[in-house]
Amino acid sequence: MTATAAEAPPPERTRPARRRGVEFSLLVCAVLISVYGYTHVGLARSGAVPPDALAYGAGLGLLALLAHLAVRLRAPYADPLLLPIAVLLNGMGLVLIYRLDLETPADRAAPAQLVWSTLGVALFIAAVVLLRDHRVLQRYAYLSVVSALVLMIVPILFPAVNGARIWIRAGGLSFQPGEFAKILLAVFFAAYLAANRHALAHTGRRIGPVHLPAGRVLGPVVAVWLISVAVLVLERDLGTSLLFFGLFVVMLYVATGRTGWIVVGLLLAGSGAFAAGTLEPHVRGRVESWIDPYASIAAGDGPSQLAQSMFSFASGGVLGTGLGAGHSILIGFAAKSDFILATAGEELGLAGLTALFLLYGLLVALGYRAGLDLRDPFGRLLAVGLAAILAVQVFVVAGGVTGLIPLTGMAMPFLAQGGSSVVTNWIIVALLIRLSGSARAPHPEPVETGVIACAPDPAEPEGRPAQAGRQERAGPAGQKRGPGPAGQRSRTGPAGPAAAGEAR
Amino acid sequence: MTRYIRRAAALSLFLLAALFVNAVRVQVLQAESLDGSPANRRPAIARYGEPRGDILVGGRPVTGSKDTGEQLRYERIYRDGPLYAPVTGYSSQTYGTALLEHAADGVLSGTDPALAPLPFWNDFTRSRQPGGRVLTTIRRSAQEAAYRGLNGRRGAVAAIEPATGRILALVSSPSYDPGLLSGNSPAVTEAWRRLNRAESRPMLNRAIRQTYPPGSTFKIVTAAAALESRVVTDPDAPSDTADPFVIPGTRTTLPNPVPGCRRASLVYAITWSCNTVMADLGVKVGLEGMLATAGRFGFNDDSLRIPSGVAVSNFDRRMSADQLALSSIGQFDTTATPLQMAMVAAAVANGGELARPYLVDRTTTRDGDTVRRTPRRSYRRAMFPATANELRRMMVEAAERGTGTRALIDGVTVGGKTGTAQHGVGNAGTPYAWFIAWAQERGAPRPAVAVAVVVEDPAAAGGDISGGGDAAPIARAVMVEALRPAAP
Numbered sequence: 004m005t006a007t008a009a010e011a012p013p014p015e016r017t018r019p020a021r022r023r024g025v026e027f028s029l030l031v032c033a034v035l036i037s038v039y040g041y042t043h044v045g046l047a048r049s050g051a052v053p054p055d056a057l058a059y060g061a062g063l064g065l066l067a068l069l070a071h072l073a074v075r076l077r078a079p080y081a082d083p084l085l086l087p088i089a090v091l092l093n094g095m096g097l098v099l100i101y102r103l104d105l106e107t108p109a110d111r112a113a114p115a116q117l118v119w120s121t122l123g124v125a126l127f128i129a130a131v132v133l134l135r136d137h138r139v140l141q142r143y144a145y146l147s148v149v150s151a152l153v154l155m156i157v158p159i160l161f162p163a164v165n166g167a168r169i170w171i172r173a174g175g176l177s178f179q180p181g182e183f184a185k186i187l188l189a190v191f192f193a194a195y196l197a198a199n200r201h202a203l204a205h206t207g208r209r210i211g212p213v214h215l216p217a218g219r220v221l222g223p224v225v226a227v228w229l230i231s232v233a234v235l236v237l238e239r240d241l242g243t244s245l246l247f248f249g250l251f252v253v254m255l256y257v258a259t260g261r262t263g264w265i266v267v268g269l270l271l272a273g274s275g276a277f278a279a280g281t282l283e284p285h286v287r288g289r290v291e292s293w294i295d296p297y298a299s300i301a302a303g304d305g306p307s308q309l310a311q312s313m314f315s316f317a318s319g320g321v322l323g324t325g326l327g328a329g330h331s332i333l334i335g336f337a338a339k340s341d342f343i344l345a346t347a348g349e350e351l352g353l354a355g356l357t358a359l360f361l362l363y364g365l366l367v368a369l370g371y372r373a374g375l376d377l378r379d380p381f382g383r384l385l386a387v388g389l390a391a392i393l394a395v396q397v398f399v400v401a402g403g404v405t406g407l408i409p410l411t412g413m414a415m416p417f418l419a420q421g422g423s424s425v426v427t428n429w430i431i432v433a434l435l436i437r438l439s440g441s442a443r444a445p446h447p448e449p450v451e452t453g454v455i456a457c458a459p460d461p462a463e464p465e466g467r468p469a470q471a472g473r474q475e476r477a478g479p480a481g482q483k484r485g486p487g488p489a490g491q492r493s494r495t496g497p498a499g500p501a502a503a504g505e506a507r
Numbered sequence: 508m509t510r511y512i513r514r515a516a517a518l519s520l521f522l523l524a525a526l527f528v529n530a531v532r533v534q535v536l537q538a539e540s541l542d543g544s545p546a547n548r549r550p551a552i553a554r555y556g557e558p559r560g561d562i563l564v565g566g567r568p569v570t571g572s573k574d575t576g577e578q579l580r581y582e583r584i585y586r587d588g589p590l591y592a593p594v595t596g597y598s599s600q601t602y603g604t605a606l607l608e609h610a611a612d613g614v615l616s617g618t619d620p621a622l623a624p625l626p627f628w629n630d631f632t633r634s635r636q637p638g639g640r641v642l643t644t645i646r647r648s649a650q651e652a653a654y655r656g657l658n659g660r661r662g663a664v665a666a667i668e669p670a671t672g673r674i675l676a677l678v679s680s681p682s683y684d685p686g687l688l689s690g691n692s693p694a695v696t697e698a699w700r701r702l703n704r705a706e707s708r709p710m711l712n713r714a715i716r717q718t719y720p721p722g723s724t725f726k727i728v729t730a731a732a733a734l735e736s737r738v739v740t741d742p743d744a745p746s747d748t749a750d751p752f753v754i755p756g757t758r759t760t761l762p763n764p765v766p767g768c769r770r771a772s773l774v775y776a777i778t779w780s781c782n783t784v785m786a787d788l789g790v791k792v793g794l795e796g797m798l799a800t801a802g803r804f805g806f807n808d809d810s811l812r813i814p815s816g817v818a819v820s821n822f823d824r825r826m827s828a829d830q831l832a833l834s835s836i837g838q839f840d841t842t843a844t845p846l847q848m849a850m851v852a853a854a855v856a857n858g859g860e861l862a863r864p865y866l867v868d869r870t871t872t873r874d875g876d877t878v879r880r881t882p883r884r885s886y887r888r889a890m891f892p893a894t895a896n897e898l899r900r901m902m903v904e905a906a907e908r909g910t911g912t913r914a915l916i917d918g919v920t921v922g923g924k925t926g927t928a929q930h931g932v933g934n935a936g937t938p939y940a941w942f943i944a945w946a947q948e949r950g951a952p953r954p955a956v957a958v959a960v961v962v963e964d965p966a967a968a969g970g971d972i973s974g975g976g977d978a979a980p981i982a983r984a985v986m987v988e989a990l991r992p993a994a995p
Contacts, residue, residue, distance in 0.1 A: 253518070256511060256514075257511040257512055257515050258508070258511075300545070305546060306544075306546040306547070313533055317537060317539075317542055318538075318541075318547075318549050320534055320535070320538050321534065330548070330552055333549075348530070348533075353530055353531065353534040353535065356530050360523055360526055360530075363523060364520060364523045371512055371515065374512045374516075375513070380508065383508060383512065387515055390519065391515065394519035394522055395519075397522075397523065398522040398523065398525070401526045402522075402525070405530055405533050406529070407525065407526065
């Protein structure tokens with residue numbers, strides 16, 4: 004279903020509908036489902052509705068309402084599904100964490116998660132309200148990459164937590180800067196590739212069917228590869244390393260259309276993963292546990308965490324035990340964060356898990372949809388990058404806890420306990436809403452098409468080759484209207500932040 | 508670029524589809540094997556998440572459940588643990604279950620489908636019913652009398668109601684408190700190790716799981732065989748057995764505990780426990796006849812359940828004449844559980860028909876609705892009623908005039924047979940003192956109780972070592988309690 008949504012040509016939008024009413028209705032549903040889950044946990048555990056169920060519902064509803072108003076105000080044409088999906092996932096995450104809190108009365112994580120969610124929604128609102136045009140970000144490409152590198156390097160100076168150096172601890176607060184780095188990197192990649200994609204695409208040699216990139220443009224690729232290997236070795240964070248590299252390869256492919264990049268990327272990733280898997284003990288342990296999750300049982304050491312996670316999923320079966328009736332707390336450490344999906348799998352069953360996967364699938368598909376609908380390469384690449392981040396992260400985490408791939412320490416977007424993660428995901432959704440809003444916004448002056456198409460575009464290098472123009476026109480909506488930014492520009496006017504870029 | 512975005516989107520959605528397929532693999536295809544993994548705690552959590560059903564003796568529970576608030580929430584407790592340990596067994600979070608706790612586990616833990624209001628209810632609702640109750644046939648007063656009588660000495664008592672097969676007392680001594688094994692703490696492990704290492708073997712259920720040479724009590728079986736096979740037609744007529752009697756095929760002579768056994772009648776031989784006469788009769792009946800009769804009493808039957816399995820009482824299937832002679836007086840390889848010897852007494856008391864012994868009267872749901880009731884079932888016809896009548900007379904003689912006088916009860920007809928069995932190499936070990944008996948109130952249509960008592964170290968080795976002296980008083984105490992009208 005989601006695949007169809009992603010691949011179908013965009014509908015003819017003679018008069019694009021805002022559909023904010025749909026969004027509002029869906030938000031009400033999302034909040035109600037979350038409150039129902041919260042109530043259900045209380046009923047199943049103690050036979051009584053939790054006393055703060057109303058407050059919880061009101062809080063979540065208020066956050067959703069504020070976010071909705073921000074979207075209504077600043078991105079009225081954004082896809083109406085994005086915000087409700089985010090609210091539902093976040094709400095369900097809070098329910099699951101609250102449910103696990105009941106098993107560990109000494110260590111309550113739900114209140115903190117609610118605070119972080121509030122912060123996330125606040126940043127979401129700020130981003131939607133302040134960022135009127137996504138192309139502004141293109142100007143901060145190099146600032147982004149520098150901040151990203153700093154954020155990734157700083158945790159190395161801090162002591163390792165549970166084997167991975169990915170946390171910064173200050174004043175009792177722990178903070179995972181790698182989470183923010185991924186957005187910054189996506190922005191940088193989008194900007195870099197939007198500027199250099201033709202150079203990357205049209206140089207190099209062809210050997211057989213594979214088009215190999217030229218040596219001089221290989222530099223940045225190797226640099227990114229080295230960074231991800233460094234992350235892996237210095238921070239012992241397999242997941243983030245995989246995510247960065249996967250993100251870069253996907254964006255590179257989309258920007259250049261060269262399968263050679265995929266081959267090179269796979270080779271580099273494969274060799275890096277193999278080296279890490281054999282040399283690095285922390286990673287090797289994960290790989291061994293993945294190959295046989297039940298080895299420790301046979302050895303008499305009791306079930307491993309992964310085995311406990313598998314038991315959890317298996318115990319859920321198709322329909323699940325019902326919220327509050329499972330025993331996923333047996334997973335122990337990280338049951339509320341990395342392994343939160345096991346609780347969903349046990350208590351909501353395959354049915355609930357499938358629903359969650361569909362929600363993530365919709366979110367990812369909507370990201371790609373925005374990428375298809377946008378007209379400026381930077382926006383398209385950024386949308387693709389953000390969607391890819393979500394897809395790869397969901398795959399790596401869910402695949403890890405269900406034994407499909409080796410375990411990596413990452414948080415399930417929106418569901419898992421973890422402040423940095425929730426905040427980051429809200430920013431991703433804010434950017435997607437901004438991109439989607441720009442993509443679907445009406446273009447009031449179709450007459451200008453010819454004029455504006457020839458105007459210098461900050462996203463495109465001067466004197467672009469003919470092929471790029473052909474590609475642009477191949478876009479399904481490209482024939483009648485001018486490029487997306489045209490509408491934006493004329494709507495926001497010279498006072499808008501994009502004006503500076505134009506004046507060049 | 509559009510085409511590549513589509514491809515990237517397809518790849519992403521393929522990854523998510525792979526997640527779904529893998530979830531199906533784990534949650535549906537592998538679910539059963541993962542649920543059944545020995546390392547998976549969920550079955551244990553579910554099992555101990557509800558209070559376990561109780562085992563009742565005389566309408567009152569002898570077990571209970573304690574809410575520990577731990578992960579395995581409810582723990583078994585036992586009121587009068589050592590007294591009823593041979594009946595209940597233990598229910599341990601660490602070591603599983605034993606005896607009734609094991610045999611009736613389905614009812615006690617609530618998984619028995621018969622507890623559910625509708626078929627497949629538990630599977631459908633993914634729940635279990637509250638644990639049901641198990642009502643035993645044990646008579647509280649008789650059990651207590653037997654336990655008091657053994658007074659910590661090694662031994663066992665089994666008492667049966669002959670007409671029905673209801674087990675009235677099942678005591679093993681020394682005993683242990685099964686409550687020590689209930690939980691999952693290190694103390695439980697320690698208790699388990701200590702109990703298993705103890706030289707007195709307190710966890711051994713001597714009443715049904717230990718066999719002893721039955722000694723002279725086995726002479727009842729031999730006498731039944733002699734009468735049934737018409738080797739003896741008149742039990743009061745003198746036999747042709749010499750004293751001293753040379754065991755056939757050897758030069759060994761068989762000693763007698765009393766004088767007057769030369770050419771003694773069967774009645775005299777039973778009354779005074781003449782080894783010579785009974786060994787001779789056993790040889791005359793022959794291996795085949797002895798095997799058939801012993802088998803009808805329950806020897807060599809490995810399928811007897813009460814509902815816990817009972818150890819096999821043995822009468823060898825292949826023997827030479829001298830071995831048969833010794834076996835016929837309960838020596839050599841002949842061994843029997845106390846329950847088996849109580850069945851011998853019960854067969855005599857019930858006119859030759861042996862009811863299948865059972866321990867569970869009925870099981871009910873927690874609310875008291877009957878789930879299953881154990882019916883009276885015939886085990887075997889051990890002998891003709893005429894033979895049983897003759898044996899009754901002999902056992903009464905033995906109790907009233909012979910070796911079993913200490914089992915007599917005023918106003919009650921008591922039949923008994925003592926036994927003092929040799930064991931160890933060259934009879935070096937302390938003999939076992941046996942007594943089997945039944946008791947019938949005057950005017951009652953049939954005996955109300957049959958009992959077997961074995962004491963392993965009577966009166967601390969060396970002293971007077973006889974069934975009549977050590978075991979008979981215990982049997983008497985049990986029978987006195989069993990004859991009283993059952994408490995409501």
